[in-house]
Amino acid sequence: MISRRRFLGRAGALATALALESSPIPAAIIPAPLALDPTKLAPYVDPLPLPEILRSTGLRALPSDPSVKLPVYRVAMHELQQKIHRDLPPTRLWGFNGASPGPIFETKSGQGILVEWANELPLQHILPVDHNLHGAERSQPEVRCVIHVHGGRTPPQSDGYPEDWVVPGKSLLYHYPNQQEAALLFYHDHTMGINRLNIYAGLQGLFLIRDQTEAALNLPSGPHEIPLLLCDRSLLTDGQLDYPVSPDPKAPWVPEVYGNAILANGKLFPYLDVEPRLYRLRVMNGSNARFLRLSVGNLLPFDLIGSDQGFLAAPATVKRVLLAPAERTDILVDFSAHAGEKLILKSDSFDILQFRVAPAASTPARSTKPTTLRPIARIPESQAVRTRRLTLDEMLSGIQESMGMTLNNTPWHMPITEKPVLNTTEIWEFVNLTEDAHPIHLHLVRFQLLDRRPFDAFTFQDKGELHFYGPPAGPSPDETGWKDTIRCEPGHVTRIIIPFEGFAGRYVWHCHILEHEANDMMRPYHVIA
Ligand code: C2O
Ligand code: CU
Ligand code: CU
Numbered sequence: 001m002i003s004r005r006r007f008l009g010r011a012g013a014l015a016t017a018l019a020l021e022s023s024p025i026p027a028a029i030i031p032a033p034l035a036l037d038p039t040k041l042a043p044y045v046d047p048l049p050l051p052e053i054l055r056s057t058g059l060r061a062l063p064s065d066p067s068v069k070l071p072v073y074r075v076a077m078h079e080l081q082q083k084i085h086r087d088l089p090p091t092r093l094w095g096f097n098g099a100s101p102g103p104i105f106e107t108k109s110g111q112g113i114l115v116e117w118a119n120e121l122p123l124q125h126i127l128p129v130d131h132n133l134h135g136a137e138r139s140q141p142e143v144r145c146v147i148h149v150h151g152g153r154t155p156p157q158s159d160g161y162p163e164d165w166v167v168p169g170k171s172l173l174y175h176y177p178n179q180q181e182a183a184l185l186f187y188h189d190h191t192m193g194i195n196r197l198n199i200y201a202g203l204q205g206l207f208l209i210r211d212q213t214e215a216a217l218n219l220p221s222g223p224h225e226i227p228l229l230l231c232d233r234s235l236l237t238d239g240q241l242d243y244p245v246s247p248d249p250k251a252p253w254v255p256e257v258y259g260n261a262i263l264a265n266g267k268l269f270p271y272l273d274v275e276p277r278l279y280r281l282r283v284m285n286g287s288n289a290r291f292l293r294l295s296v297g298n299l300l301p302f303d304l305i306g307s308d309q310g311f312l313a314a315p316a317t318v319k320r321v322l323l324a325p326a327e328r329t330d331i332l333v334d335f336s337a338h339a340g341e342k343l344i345l346k347s348d349s350f351d352i353l354q355f356r357v358a359p360a361a362s363t364p365a366r367s368t369k370p371t372t373l374r375p376i377a378r379i380p381e382s383q384a385v386r387t388r389r390l391t392l393d394e395m396l397s398g399i400q401e402s403m404g405m406t407l408n409n410t411p412w413h414m415p416i417t418e419k420p421v422l423n424t425t426e427i428w429e430f431v432n433l434t435e436d437a438h439p440i441h442l443h444l445v446r447f448q449l450l451d452r453r454p455f456d457a458f459t460f461q462d463k464g465e466l467h468f469y470g471p472p473a474g475p476s477p478d479e480t481g482w483k484d485t486i487r488c489e490p491g492h493v494t495r496i497i498i499p500f501e502g503f504a505g506r507y508v509w510h511c512h513i514l515e516h517e518a519n520d521m522m523r524p525y526h527v528i529a
Contacts (some may be wrong), residue, residue, distance in 0.1 A: 036235040050293075051102065052104070053105075073105070074101070074118065077095070077096055080094070091235070093240045104207070115173070118170075121145065125143055130252045138354070146190045146497065177182055181482075195517070196257070199514060204229065221343050224277065224278070226279060231262070231288075235268075241362060248286050257289050275360075281333060306329070307376050307483060313376045318477055339359050384425050385423075392488060406410065406520050407509070419528050421500065426498050439486065447482070447485070447497060448496065449472075449474075449494070449495075451474050452493065453468050455493075456468075483496070
Protein backbone atom coordinates (compact mmCIF):
# COMPACT_ATOMS: atom_id res chain seq x y z
CA MET A 1 0.00 0.00 0.00
CA ILE A 2 2.76 2.45 0.88
CA SER A 3 4.59 2.12 -2.41
CA ARG A 4 1.32 2.22 -4.34
CA ARG A 5 0.45 5.50 -2.67
CA ARG A 6 3.79 6.96 -3.63
CA PHE A 7 3.36 5.81 -7.21
CA LEU A 8 0.02 7.47 -7.55
CA GLY A 9 1.02 10.84 -6.14
CA ARG A 10 -1.39 13.00 -4.21
CA ALA A 11 -4.64 11.81 -5.76
CA GLY A 12 -3.35 8.29 -5.24
CA ALA A 13 -2.72 9.03 -1.58
CA LEU A 14 -6.31 10.20 -1.27
CA ALA A 15 -7.67 7.10 -2.94
CA THR A 16 -5.53 4.95 -0.67
CA ALA A 17 -6.72 6.80 2.42
CA LEU A 18 -10.32 6.21 1.34
CA ALA A 19 -9.65 2.54 0.70
CA LEU A 20 -8.08 2.25 4.12
CA GLU A 21 -11.19 3.56 5.84
CA SER A 22 -13.02 0.39 5.00
CA SER A 23 -10.05 -1.88 5.74
CA PRO A 24 -9.14 -3.16 9.22
CA ILE A 25 -5.96 -1.04 9.35
CA PRO A 26 -6.60 2.39 10.85
CA ALA A 27 -5.74 5.08 8.32
CA ALA A 28 -3.78 7.05 10.91
CA ILE A 29 -0.94 4.49 10.86
CA ILE A 30 0.22 5.72 7.47
CA PRO A 31 0.52 9.51 7.53
CA ALA A 32 0.20 10.59 3.93
CA PRO A 33 2.58 13.36 2.91
CA LEU A 34 0.62 16.46 1.96
CA ALA A 35 1.01 18.85 -0.90
CA LEU A 36 3.82 21.27 -0.14
CA ASP A 37 3.13 25.00 -0.20
CA PRO A 38 6.47 26.29 -1.51
CA THR A 39 5.75 29.85 -0.36
CA LYS A 40 6.15 28.59 3.23
CA LEU A 41 9.82 27.79 2.58
CA ALA A 42 12.59 30.31 3.30
CA PRO A 43 13.55 31.86 -0.05
CA TYR A 44 17.10 32.38 -1.31
CA VAL A 45 18.98 30.16 1.11
CA ASP A 46 20.62 27.92 -1.52
CA PRO A 47 23.10 29.02 -4.19
CA LEU A 48 22.06 28.42 -7.81
CA PRO A 49 23.66 25.14 -8.94
CA LEU A 50 25.59 25.42 -12.20
CA PRO A 51 25.57 22.08 -14.02
CA GLU A 52 28.96 20.59 -14.78
CA ILE A 53 30.33 20.76 -18.32
CA LEU A 54 30.68 17.22 -19.68
CA ARG A 55 34.11 16.01 -20.70
CA SER A 56 34.71 13.54 -23.47
CA THR A 57 36.26 10.24 -22.40
CA GLY A 58 38.35 9.82 -25.57
CA LEU A 59 37.93 9.13 -29.27
CA ARG A 60 35.83 6.42 -30.84
CA ALA A 61 35.23 5.29 -34.41
CA LEU A 62 31.98 6.36 -36.01
CA PRO A 63 30.03 3.09 -36.43
CA SER A 64 28.92 3.95 -39.98
CA ASP A 65 32.46 4.95 -41.06
CA PRO A 66 35.21 3.54 -38.77
CA SER A 67 37.86 5.73 -40.44
CA VAL A 68 36.27 8.74 -38.69
CA LYS A 69 37.17 9.09 -35.02
CA LEU A 70 35.05 11.38 -32.88
CA PRO A 71 35.12 12.52 -29.25
CA VAL A 72 32.88 10.22 -27.25
CA TYR A 73 30.90 10.97 -24.09
CA ARG A 74 29.26 8.53 -21.75
CA VAL A 75 26.11 9.65 -20.00
CA ALA A 76 24.33 7.30 -17.63
CA MET A 77 20.76 7.73 -16.48
CA HIS A 78 20.04 6.61 -12.96
CA GLU A 79 18.02 7.29 -9.86
CA LEU A 80 19.42 9.76 -7.36
CA GLN A 81 18.57 11.76 -4.28
CA GLN A 82 18.95 15.51 -4.55
CA LYS A 83 18.18 18.46 -2.29
CA ILE A 84 15.74 20.81 -3.98
CA HIS A 85 15.77 23.20 -1.01
CA ARG A 86 17.78 23.47 2.23
CA ASP A 87 14.72 22.75 4.37
CA LEU A 88 13.33 19.80 2.40
CA PRO A 89 14.41 16.16 2.66
CA PRO A 90 16.23 14.93 -0.47
CA THR A 91 14.01 14.24 -3.47
CA ARG A 92 14.12 11.02 -5.42
CA LEU A 93 14.86 12.01 -9.03
CA TRP A 94 16.14 10.55 -12.25
CA GLY A 95 19.22 12.25 -13.63
CA PHE A 96 22.37 11.94 -15.70
CA ASN A 97 25.85 11.23 -14.30
CA GLY A 98 24.69 12.10 -10.79
CA ALA A 99 22.58 15.20 -11.34
CA SER A 100 19.26 16.51 -12.53
CA PRO A 101 19.22 18.52 -14.69
CA GLY A 102 22.09 16.64 -16.29
CA PRO A 103 25.54 18.02 -17.13
CA ILE A 104 25.92 20.50 -20.01
CA PHE A 105 27.34 19.54 -23.38
CA GLU A 106 29.52 22.32 -24.76
CA THR A 107 30.23 21.50 -28.39
CA LYS A 108 31.64 23.26 -31.45
CA SER A 109 29.72 23.79 -34.64
CA GLY A 110 31.02 21.33 -37.23
CA GLN A 111 32.70 19.04 -34.67
CA GLY A 112 30.69 15.84 -34.48
CA ILE A 113 30.50 13.82 -31.28
CA LEU A 114 29.35 10.39 -30.17
CA VAL A 115 27.33 9.89 -27.02
CA GLU A 116 26.68 6.64 -25.26
CA TRP A 117 23.38 7.04 -23.45
CA ALA A 118 23.27 4.29 -20.84
CA ASN A 119 20.01 3.34 -19.18
CA GLU A 120 20.92 2.50 -15.59
CA LEU A 121 17.49 3.31 -14.20
CA PRO A 122 15.62 0.99 -11.81
CA LEU A 123 12.99 -1.44 -13.11
CA GLN A 124 10.03 0.36 -11.60
CA HIS A 125 8.84 3.83 -12.45
CA ILE A 126 8.63 6.43 -9.70
CA LEU A 127 5.61 8.11 -11.33
CA PRO A 128 2.17 6.80 -12.38
CA VAL A 129 2.32 5.13 -15.82
CA ASP A 130 -0.96 5.21 -17.73
CA HIS A 131 -1.16 1.88 -19.56
CA ASN A 132 -3.99 3.06 -21.79
CA LEU A 133 -1.70 5.39 -23.68
CA HIS A 134 -0.23 4.35 -26.97
CA GLY A 135 3.18 2.75 -26.43
CA ALA A 136 2.78 2.37 -22.66
CA GLU A 137 0.65 -0.80 -22.64
CA ARG A 138 1.11 -3.32 -19.84
CA SER A 139 2.96 -5.55 -22.28
CA GLN A 140 5.76 -2.94 -22.47
CA PRO A 141 8.58 -2.76 -19.94
CA GLU A 142 7.69 -0.14 -17.33
CA VAL A 143 11.02 1.72 -17.44
CA ARG A 144 12.35 2.62 -20.85
CA CYS A 145 14.29 5.59 -22.17
CA VAL A 146 15.60 7.12 -25.35
CA ILE A 147 17.26 10.54 -25.55
CA HIS A 148 16.61 13.21 -28.15
CA VAL A 149 18.68 16.36 -28.63
CA HIS A 150 16.03 19.00 -29.17
CA GLY A 151 16.98 21.42 -31.92
CA GLY A 152 19.74 19.16 -33.24
CA ARG A 153 20.20 18.52 -36.95
CA THR A 154 20.70 14.85 -36.24
CA PRO A 155 20.65 11.80 -38.53
CA PRO A 156 17.43 9.79 -38.06
CA GLN A 157 19.16 6.77 -36.44
CA SER A 158 20.47 9.06 -33.67
CA ASP A 159 17.46 11.33 -33.23
CA GLY A 160 15.79 9.44 -30.41
CA TYR A 161 12.75 8.19 -32.27
CA PRO A 162 10.10 7.53 -29.57
CA GLU A 163 9.98 3.81 -30.34
CA ASP A 164 13.77 3.40 -30.22
CA TRP A 165 13.79 3.14 -26.40
CA VAL A 166 16.01 0.81 -24.39
CA VAL A 167 15.42 -0.93 -21.07
CA PRO A 168 17.65 -0.69 -17.96
CA GLY A 169 21.02 -2.32 -18.59
CA LYS A 170 21.09 -1.27 -22.26
CA SER A 171 22.55 1.76 -23.98
CA LEU A 172 22.41 3.63 -27.27
CA LEU A 173 25.37 5.10 -29.16
CA TYR A 174 24.25 8.28 -30.89
CA HIS A 175 26.04 10.51 -33.36
CA TYR A 176 25.56 14.30 -33.29
CA PRO A 177 27.30 15.93 -36.29
CA ASN A 178 26.64 19.46 -34.92
CA GLN A 179 26.56 20.86 -38.47
CA GLN A 180 24.59 23.89 -37.38
CA GLU A 181 24.99 27.36 -35.94
CA ALA A 182 25.63 28.32 -32.33
CA ALA A 183 22.53 27.77 -30.20
CA LEU A 184 21.27 26.48 -26.89
CA LEU A 185 19.75 23.06 -27.51
CA PHE A 186 18.69 20.60 -24.84
CA TYR A 187 18.49 16.87 -24.42
CA HIS A 188 15.58 15.00 -22.93
CA ASP A 189 13.83 11.67 -22.82
CA HIS A 190 11.46 10.94 -25.70
CA THR A 191 10.08 7.49 -24.87
CA MET A 192 6.70 6.61 -26.35
CA GLY A 193 3.90 6.93 -23.81
CA ILE A 194 6.02 7.92 -20.80
CA ASN A 195 8.33 10.81 -21.69
CA ARG A 196 6.19 13.26 -19.69
CA LEU A 197 6.97 11.11 -16.63
CA ASN A 198 10.63 10.52 -17.45
CA ILE A 199 11.18 14.25 -17.93
CA TYR A 200 9.19 15.21 -14.83
CA ALA A 201 11.38 12.73 -12.93
CA GLY A 202 14.38 14.74 -14.13
CA LEU A 203 15.66 13.41 -17.48
CA GLN A 204 16.71 16.63 -19.20
CA GLY A 205 19.79 18.81 -19.60
CA LEU A 206 21.33 21.56 -21.76
CA PHE A 207 23.40 21.21 -24.93
CA LEU A 208 25.36 24.20 -26.23
CA ILE A 209 26.78 24.63 -29.70
CA ARG A 210 29.45 27.34 -30.12
CA ASP A 211 30.69 28.91 -33.33
CA GLN A 212 32.92 31.65 -34.76
CA THR A 213 30.09 34.16 -35.10
CA GLU A 214 29.44 33.83 -31.41
CA ALA A 215 33.13 34.12 -30.49
CA ALA A 216 33.47 37.33 -32.55
CA LEU A 217 30.63 39.01 -30.66
CA ASN A 218 32.62 39.38 -27.43
CA LEU A 219 29.62 38.49 -25.28
CA PRO A 220 29.81 37.89 -21.53
CA SER A 221 31.35 34.44 -21.02
CA GLY A 222 32.75 32.15 -18.35
CA PRO A 223 31.29 33.12 -14.97
CA HIS A 224 29.22 35.83 -16.69
CA GLU A 225 27.28 33.44 -18.90
CA ILE A 226 24.64 31.64 -16.85
CA PRO A 227 22.77 28.55 -18.07
CA LEU A 228 19.29 28.32 -16.58
CA LEU A 229 17.03 25.33 -17.00
CA LEU A 230 13.68 26.27 -15.49
CA CYS A 231 10.82 23.88 -14.83
CA ASP A 232 7.78 23.77 -12.59
CA ARG A 233 7.12 20.90 -10.23
CA SER A 234 4.74 20.05 -7.41
CA LEU A 235 6.23 18.58 -4.28
CA LEU A 236 4.98 16.80 -1.21
CA THR A 237 5.94 17.77 2.34
CA ASP A 238 8.36 14.81 2.41
CA GLY A 239 10.24 16.42 -0.50
CA GLN A 240 9.05 13.93 -3.13
CA LEU A 241 7.71 14.77 -6.57
CA ASP A 242 3.96 14.97 -6.90
CA TYR A 243 2.71 14.19 -10.40
CA PRO A 244 -1.06 14.70 -10.49
CA VAL A 245 -3.39 11.92 -11.60
CA SER A 246 -6.96 11.75 -12.78
CA PRO A 247 -9.67 10.47 -10.40
CA ASP A 248 -9.68 7.15 -12.32
CA PRO A 249 -6.82 4.99 -10.99
CA LYS A 250 -6.92 2.86 -14.16
CA ALA A 251 -6.42 5.90 -16.38
CA PRO A 252 -4.21 8.35 -14.48
CA TRP A 253 -3.35 10.59 -17.50
CA VAL A 254 -4.26 14.25 -17.01
CA PRO A 255 -4.34 16.75 -19.89
CA GLU A 256 -1.79 19.20 -18.41
CA VAL A 257 0.45 19.34 -15.38
CA TYR A 258 1.21 22.63 -13.66
CA GLY A 259 3.50 22.67 -10.63
CA ASN A 260 3.47 25.42 -8.01
CA ALA A 261 7.24 25.49 -7.54
CA ILE A 262 9.61 26.68 -10.25
CA LEU A 263 13.04 25.08 -10.08
CA ALA A 264 16.13 26.77 -11.51
CA ASN A 265 18.80 24.20 -12.35
CA GLY A 266 17.04 21.88 -9.92
CA LYS A 267 16.75 24.28 -6.95
CA LEU A 268 13.74 26.03 -5.52
CA PHE A 269 14.31 29.77 -4.84
CA PRO A 270 18.09 29.81 -5.24
CA TYR A 271 20.27 32.94 -5.25
CA LEU A 272 23.14 33.87 -7.53
CA ASP A 273 25.95 36.27 -6.63
CA VAL A 274 26.64 38.53 -9.60
CA GLU A 275 28.78 41.60 -10.18
CA PRO A 276 27.55 44.98 -11.39
CA ARG A 277 28.28 44.22 -15.05
CA LEU A 278 26.74 42.68 -18.16
CA TYR A 279 25.57 39.05 -17.93
CA ARG A 280 24.35 36.61 -20.53
CA LEU A 281 21.52 34.28 -19.47
CA ARG A 282 20.82 31.14 -21.51
CA VAL A 283 17.33 30.15 -20.46
CA MET A 284 15.24 27.12 -21.35
CA ASN A 285 11.72 26.22 -20.26
CA GLY A 286 11.76 22.57 -19.26
CA SER A 287 8.23 22.54 -17.83
CA ASN A 288 5.78 19.86 -18.93
CA ALA A 289 3.02 22.39 -19.70
CA ARG A 290 3.64 25.78 -18.08
CA PHE A 291 4.40 28.84 -20.19
CA LEU A 292 6.82 31.17 -18.41
CA ARG A 293 6.77 34.94 -18.74
CA LEU A 294 10.10 36.10 -17.41
CA SER A 295 11.05 39.48 -16.03
CA VAL A 296 13.95 40.77 -13.93
CA GLY A 297 13.59 43.05 -10.89
CA ASN A 298 11.08 45.81 -11.29
CA LEU A 299 10.69 45.26 -15.05
CA LEU A 300 14.32 46.03 -15.74
CA PRO A 301 14.75 46.29 -19.53
CA PHE A 302 17.05 43.61 -21.00
CA ASP A 303 18.30 42.67 -24.44
CA LEU A 304 17.06 39.64 -26.32
CA ILE A 305 19.87 38.32 -28.49
CA GLY A 306 18.76 34.81 -29.38
CA SER A 307 16.02 32.20 -29.37
CA ASP A 308 15.68 28.46 -30.08
CA GLN A 309 18.08 28.20 -33.00
CA GLY A 310 20.60 30.85 -32.08
CA PHE A 311 21.11 34.57 -32.56
CA LEU A 312 18.55 37.06 -33.76
CA ALA A 313 19.68 39.52 -36.45
CA ALA A 314 20.02 42.30 -33.87
CA PRO A 315 19.30 42.71 -30.15
CA ALA A 316 15.81 43.80 -29.10
CA THR A 317 15.19 45.54 -25.79
CA VAL A 318 12.21 44.15 -23.87
CA LYS A 319 10.93 43.95 -20.30
CA ARG A 320 9.49 40.43 -20.49
CA VAL A 321 9.95 37.33 -22.52
CA LEU A 322 7.46 34.53 -22.99
CA LEU A 323 8.76 30.96 -23.10
CA ALA A 324 6.53 28.01 -23.92
CA PRO A 325 7.73 24.54 -22.92
CA ALA A 326 10.93 23.76 -24.89
CA GLU A 327 11.50 27.34 -26.05
CA ARG A 328 14.83 28.98 -25.27
CA THR A 329 15.94 32.56 -24.91
CA ASP A 330 19.35 34.20 -24.88
CA ILE A 331 19.36 37.52 -23.02
CA LEU A 332 21.80 40.17 -21.86
CA VAL A 333 21.02 41.63 -18.45
CA ASP A 334 23.02 44.65 -17.35
CA PHE A 335 23.50 44.79 -13.58
CA SER A 336 26.02 47.65 -13.74
CA ALA A 337 23.57 50.28 -12.50
CA HIS A 338 22.41 47.99 -9.66
CA ALA A 339 25.47 47.56 -7.44
CA GLY A 340 24.48 46.32 -4.00
CA GLU A 341 20.89 45.52 -5.02
CA LYS A 342 18.91 42.30 -5.00
CA LEU A 343 16.86 41.61 -8.12
CA ILE A 344 14.40 38.77 -8.58
CA LEU A 345 13.93 36.75 -11.75
CA LYS A 346 10.19 36.12 -11.94
CA SER A 347 7.64 34.40 -14.08
CA ASP A 348 4.53 36.52 -13.59
CA SER A 349 3.77 36.12 -9.88
CA PHE A 350 6.27 33.28 -9.30
CA ASP A 351 9.62 34.21 -7.79
CA ILE A 352 12.35 32.03 -9.27
CA LEU A 353 15.84 33.29 -8.51
CA GLN A 354 17.48 36.15 -6.64
CA PHE A 355 20.42 38.00 -8.19
CA ARG A 356 22.63 39.52 -5.47
CA VAL A 357 24.60 42.25 -7.10
CA ALA A 358 28.00 42.89 -5.47
CA PRO A 359 28.94 46.49 -4.57
CA ALA A 360 31.70 46.55 -7.20
CA ALA A 361 33.02 44.52 -10.13
CA SER A 362 36.23 42.57 -9.48
CA THR A 363 37.66 43.19 -12.95
CA PRO A 364 36.84 45.79 -15.59
CA ALA A 365 34.12 44.80 -18.04
CA ARG A 366 35.48 43.44 -21.30
CA SER A 367 32.29 42.26 -22.93
CA THR A 368 30.10 44.62 -24.90
CA LYS A 369 26.52 44.89 -26.06
CA PRO A 370 26.63 44.24 -29.81
CA THR A 371 24.43 46.25 -32.17
CA THR A 372 24.08 43.49 -34.75
CA LEU A 373 24.41 39.72 -34.29
CA ARG A 374 24.19 37.76 -37.53
CA PRO A 375 22.39 38.20 -40.83
CA ILE A 376 19.09 36.34 -41.05
CA ALA A 377 17.54 36.32 -44.50
CA ARG A 378 13.75 36.09 -44.34
CA ILE A 379 12.61 33.23 -46.56
CA PRO A 380 10.18 34.49 -49.22
CA GLU A 381 6.88 32.62 -49.27
CA SER A 382 7.39 32.06 -52.99
CA GLN A 383 10.21 29.66 -52.14
CA ALA A 384 7.75 27.13 -50.67
CA VAL A 385 6.90 24.23 -52.99
CA ARG A 386 3.85 23.33 -50.96
CA THR A 387 1.58 24.47 -48.12
CA ARG A 388 0.18 21.95 -45.67
CA ARG A 389 -2.88 22.83 -43.64
CA LEU A 390 -2.78 20.93 -40.35
CA THR A 391 -5.37 21.17 -37.59
CA LEU A 392 -4.77 20.99 -33.86
CA ASP A 393 -7.74 19.14 -32.39
CA GLU A 394 -9.12 18.22 -29.02
CA MET A 395 -11.42 15.27 -28.30
CA LEU A 396 -13.88 16.01 -25.52
CA SER A 397 -16.05 13.59 -23.60
CA GLY A 398 -19.76 14.29 -23.09
CA ILE A 399 -18.92 16.17 -19.91
CA GLN A 400 -16.43 18.39 -21.75
CA GLU A 401 -13.46 16.66 -20.21
CA SER A 402 -10.43 16.30 -22.40
CA MET A 403 -9.90 12.79 -23.68
CA GLY A 404 -6.85 13.77 -25.61
CA MET A 405 -5.68 15.87 -28.51
CA THR A 406 -4.47 15.11 -32.01
CA LEU A 407 -2.63 16.66 -34.91
CA ASN A 408 -4.78 16.80 -38.03
CA ASN A 409 -7.24 14.37 -36.42
CA THR A 410 -4.70 11.61 -36.91
CA PRO A 411 -3.38 9.48 -34.06
CA TRP A 412 0.28 8.51 -33.81
CA HIS A 413 0.02 5.01 -35.25
CA MET A 414 -1.67 5.93 -38.56
CA PRO A 415 0.49 5.83 -41.72
CA ILE A 416 2.81 8.78 -42.32
CA THR A 417 1.05 11.66 -44.12
CA GLU A 418 3.71 14.41 -44.07
CA LYS A 419 6.48 13.60 -46.53
CA PRO A 420 8.47 16.72 -47.45
CA VAL A 421 11.29 16.33 -49.96
CA LEU A 422 14.86 16.93 -48.77
CA ASN A 423 16.20 20.37 -49.75
CA THR A 424 12.79 21.83 -50.47
CA THR A 425 10.90 24.44 -48.50
CA GLU A 426 7.32 24.13 -47.27
CA ILE A 427 4.80 26.26 -45.42
CA TRP A 428 2.95 24.52 -42.62
CA GLU A 429 -0.15 26.26 -41.31
CA PHE A 430 -1.48 25.13 -37.97
CA VAL A 431 -5.21 25.68 -37.59
CA ASN A 432 -5.77 25.63 -33.84
CA LEU A 433 -9.29 24.35 -33.12
CA THR A 434 -8.67 23.92 -29.39
CA GLU A 435 -8.85 26.36 -26.51
CA ASP A 436 -5.18 25.95 -25.62
CA ALA A 437 -1.95 27.38 -26.95
CA HIS A 438 0.24 24.55 -28.26
CA PRO A 439 4.02 24.82 -28.69
CA ILE A 440 4.53 22.83 -31.90
CA HIS A 441 8.00 21.41 -32.52
CA LEU A 442 9.51 19.70 -35.55
CA HIS A 443 12.59 17.54 -35.21
CA LEU A 444 15.59 17.99 -37.54
CA VAL A 445 14.72 21.41 -38.94
CA ARG A 446 14.79 25.09 -38.10
CA PHE A 447 12.09 27.37 -39.43
CA GLN A 448 10.80 30.94 -39.47
CA LEU A 449 7.46 32.20 -38.24
CA LEU A 450 5.48 33.90 -41.01
CA ASP A 451 2.41 35.07 -39.08
CA ARG A 452 -0.59 34.31 -36.91
CA ARG A 453 -4.11 35.22 -37.91
CA PRO A 454 -7.40 35.00 -35.98
CA PHE A 455 -10.04 32.86 -37.68
CA ASP A 456 -13.56 31.59 -37.13
CA ALA A 457 -13.33 28.01 -35.86
CA PHE A 458 -17.06 27.31 -36.29
CA THR A 459 -17.09 28.07 -40.02
CA PHE A 460 -13.95 26.03 -40.38
CA GLN A 461 -15.45 23.02 -38.62
CA ASP A 462 -18.71 23.41 -40.56
CA LYS A 463 -17.49 24.04 -44.07
CA GLY A 464 -13.75 23.50 -43.91
CA GLU A 465 -13.21 27.12 -44.94
CA LEU A 466 -10.94 29.66 -43.32
CA HIS A 467 -12.67 32.94 -42.47
CA PHE A 468 -10.37 35.43 -40.84
CA TYR A 469 -11.40 37.92 -38.17
CA GLY A 470 -8.48 40.23 -38.66
CA PRO A 471 -5.17 40.86 -40.31
CA PRO A 472 -2.17 38.56 -39.81
CA ALA A 473 0.29 39.52 -37.06
CA GLY A 474 3.99 39.01 -37.65
CA PRO A 475 6.56 37.61 -35.21
CA SER A 476 7.13 39.22 -31.81
CA PRO A 477 10.73 40.38 -31.15
CA ASP A 478 11.77 37.01 -29.71
CA GLU A 479 10.46 35.16 -32.78
CA THR A 480 12.30 37.03 -35.52
CA GLY A 481 15.16 34.50 -35.72
CA TRP A 482 15.29 30.77 -36.44
CA LYS A 483 12.92 28.70 -34.36
CA ASP A 484 12.28 25.01 -33.73
CA THR A 485 9.23 25.34 -31.48
CA ILE A 486 6.37 27.74 -32.18
CA ARG A 487 3.47 28.88 -30.02
CA CYS A 488 0.17 28.22 -31.77
CA GLU A 489 -2.38 30.42 -30.07
CA PRO A 490 -6.02 29.31 -29.77
CA GLY A 491 -8.31 30.72 -32.44
CA HIS A 492 -5.38 31.46 -34.73
CA VAL A 493 -3.79 30.02 -37.81
CA THR A 494 -0.04 30.01 -37.25
CA ARG A 495 2.13 29.76 -40.37
CA ILE A 496 5.78 28.74 -40.46
CA ILE A 497 8.15 28.33 -43.40
CA ILE A 498 10.52 25.37 -43.20
CA PRO A 499 13.55 24.45 -45.28
CA PHE A 500 13.91 20.65 -44.95
CA GLU A 501 17.69 20.35 -44.78
CA GLY A 502 20.20 17.97 -43.34
CA PHE A 503 19.04 14.38 -43.59
CA ALA A 504 16.36 12.25 -45.18
CA GLY A 505 14.51 9.79 -42.98
CA ARG A 506 11.83 9.40 -40.38
CA TYR A 507 11.38 12.07 -37.69
CA VAL A 508 8.55 13.36 -35.52
CA TRP A 509 6.63 16.57 -34.98
CA HIS A 510 4.53 17.20 -31.92
CA CYS A 511 3.12 19.51 -29.31
CA HIS A 512 5.71 20.11 -26.57
CA ILE A 513 3.11 20.16 -23.80
CA LEU A 514 4.23 16.73 -22.71
CA GLU A 515 0.80 15.50 -21.62
CA HIS A 516 -0.59 16.47 -25.04
CA GLU A 517 2.28 14.80 -26.85
CA ALA A 518 1.57 11.53 -25.04
CA ASN A 519 -2.13 11.51 -25.89
CA ASP A 520 -1.86 11.78 -28.94
CA MET A 521 -0.46 15.03 -30.21
CA MET A 522 2.57 13.59 -31.95
CA ARG A 523 3.04 12.34 -35.50
CA PRO A 524 5.87 10.81 -37.45
CA TYR A 525 6.96 12.58 -40.63
CA HIS A 526 9.30 11.46 -43.35
CA VAL A 527 11.86 13.53 -45.23
CA ILE A 528 12.13 11.96 -48.66
CA ALA A 529 15.54 11.90 -50.35
CU1 C2O B 1 11.99 18.48 -27.28
CU2 C2O B 1 10.44 15.88 -29.79
O1 C2O B 1 11.31 17.20 -28.57
CU1 CU C 1 13.17 17.94 -30.87
CU1 CU D 1 -0.61 20.90 -27.01
